[in-house]
Amino acid sequence: MSQFKVQLLMDTGTVRVRDVVCSGECRHRSDEECTSATHLVFAYRGVFVRHVGRNDAVAEANQLLFFNEAEAYQISHPVEGGDACLDLVIEEGHLRELAPQEQLRAGGVLAFRRQRRRIDPRAQALVALLRHSLSRNVAETLEAETLALTLVRRSLGERTSHVAGASPGRQKLVDRAKLVLASDLSRRWTLAEIAAEVGVSPVYLTQIFQQVEAIPLYRYHLRLRLARALDLLGRYDNLTALGMDLGFSSHSHFSASFRQAYGRTPAEFQRSIRSR
Known part of the structure; x- marks a missing residue:
């Protein structure tokens, strides 16, 4: 198979x-x-x-x-x-x-x-909106084409995207940290735990991660969890449960973080992909 x-x-x-x-x-x-x-x-x-x-x-x-x-x-x-x-x-x-x-x-x-x-987070939201709209067959062709081209334009934009700028060795170190995060996305990792898995000090890891990705490690992890929420919004009716499953401390924490990243609450985004 x-x-x-x-x-x-x-x-x-x-x-x-x-x-x-x-x-x-x-x-x-x-x-x-x-x-x-x-x-x-x-x-x-x-x-x-x-x-x-x-x-x-x-x-x-x-x-x-x-x-x-x-x-x-x-x-x-x-x-x-x-x-x-x-x-x-x-x-x-x-x-x-x-x-x-x-x-x-x-x-x-x-x-x-x-x-x-x-x-950036807005491009992540466009990925989710395009996929949900097409898979549910609720987007007109012209709208979907426009969404796709907007997604590409934003993802290639010098001000709306970022290319890693560091030596291959430092990029490999950061990639190892990403794989650690991906192994348990909902876990409330500590910096010391990630650094131990990668084999460097917490201070060195934070410095190198910031240099390579231009955002702090904790914010990178948060964006991964929120992107997973975008993926799962079509399946969950209980948004509090969704937030808790992704490691957020409360529904208000989840909702506030989601809104800060994507400009709308999880409930508002969910309604937009279900009722288009």
Whole structure:
């Protein structure tokens, strides 16, 4: 049985959107593969690692990963649970319009220089809104196309996204910390516990994480938990239970954190994806 479940949500020629769920059975590196077009992959649940040569990238809900056309890669799942991603293919001419030139490699084939780019909470909300709307068949085609292009524009924006700027060694250290967080997303981690798992001091970890991701580790973890809430809002009727399951101390704490990140409460966002 295949470990992948792929659902085509939309294909207009301008944009193709798929929901890709992987069971994560391949714990070590998979065989090499490549894509026939450039894919923009937004993980919204779980985590995986993409390997391109010696360069590794952790894919989780704070990151957009670029799967360049004809670029060989491997996938591994060091954390149990698999992953789920929203996979976008934008018509090449439109993607060239959307992508800042400095993010692309020189040459005729459209390819991004970096494997990944950190997205902001508003982009996370757009991922959830696009996926929920298409999977529930409540979005008009024109609206969904516009949402998809808005998501891409925001995820590539110099002011609305971030590319890690540190040595490969420091990026690997930060990636190890991300995998620790992903191993138990609802756990109320202490800094000392994460640092011990990574093998560095708490002070060093906070400094390096801030340098690589440009936000504090605790805020990065909070965004991961809130992104999981975006994923689960379509399934929960009891939002207090959802907040507690994600490690928040109370419903008010969960609601306030969600509203600060996404501009609306969990209940308001839930109504928007159910009644569009």
